Structures are given as C-alpha cells and as structure tokens.
Amino acid sequence: MAWSFTPSPANPITTYTNSPYVLLVSSTDNSDANVYSATLTNSVSYQGQSFLPAITFDITVIDPCLTTVIDALSILDMTQATGVSVD
Numbered sequence: 001m002a003w004s005f006t007p008s009p010a011n012p013i014t015t016y017t018n019s020p021y022v023l024l025v026s027s028t029d030n031s032d033a034n035v036y037s038a039t040l041t042n043s044v045s046y047q048g049q050s051f052l053p054a055i056t057f058d059i060t061v062i063d064p065c066l067t068t069v070i071d072a073l074s075i076l077d078m079t080q081a082t083g084v085s086v087d
Contacts, residue, residue: 006037012061013038025059033063 001020005013012027013036023038041054 001040001042004039004041006039007034010036010038010059012036013059023059025061027061030063030065032061033066035060 003015003020003023011029012025012032014024016022016024021040036059037056038059039054039056041052044051044053
C-alpha cells in the first residue's frame, strides 16, 4: 500500500508507522492551510491478474486565525466588588 498526496509535499500529513491505514494531521505553520487530496493505492495480485484498487478523499487543513468568527461581545450592567468572596 502506498499513500500519495496532491499537492505534494503534504507537510502537515504523515503516515503512522504502526498502521498503514492511519494518517496523522498536525501543523503549527499557517502556510500549511490547504485542501490536500489523499490517495491510498493497494497492489493486489491474484491468479496471474494484478489490480491497483485506490481510494481518494480530501483533507482540509485550516488556519483558525483566518477562519474563526469572533462576534461582538457586550456586557451591560456589570459591577465589580474587590475583596468580596462568593461561595
């Protein structure tokens, strides 16, 4: 089995060494935000015939600083009491 990615290299995506079916997705680099197309291709031989079945899906890596919506916040009638303990 082999993984391929478009675009390549897919820096935020790595394979898990203990299982060929597991992908790890992680990044701290804002420039990694993108949609990556991942394809897993297998090589099968049976009775003299060969097959290359594959599955493809998209992985979207986002930059939360660019995609998070921050709504306006209003706090009305707030009172602060210094030195008062509330149980």
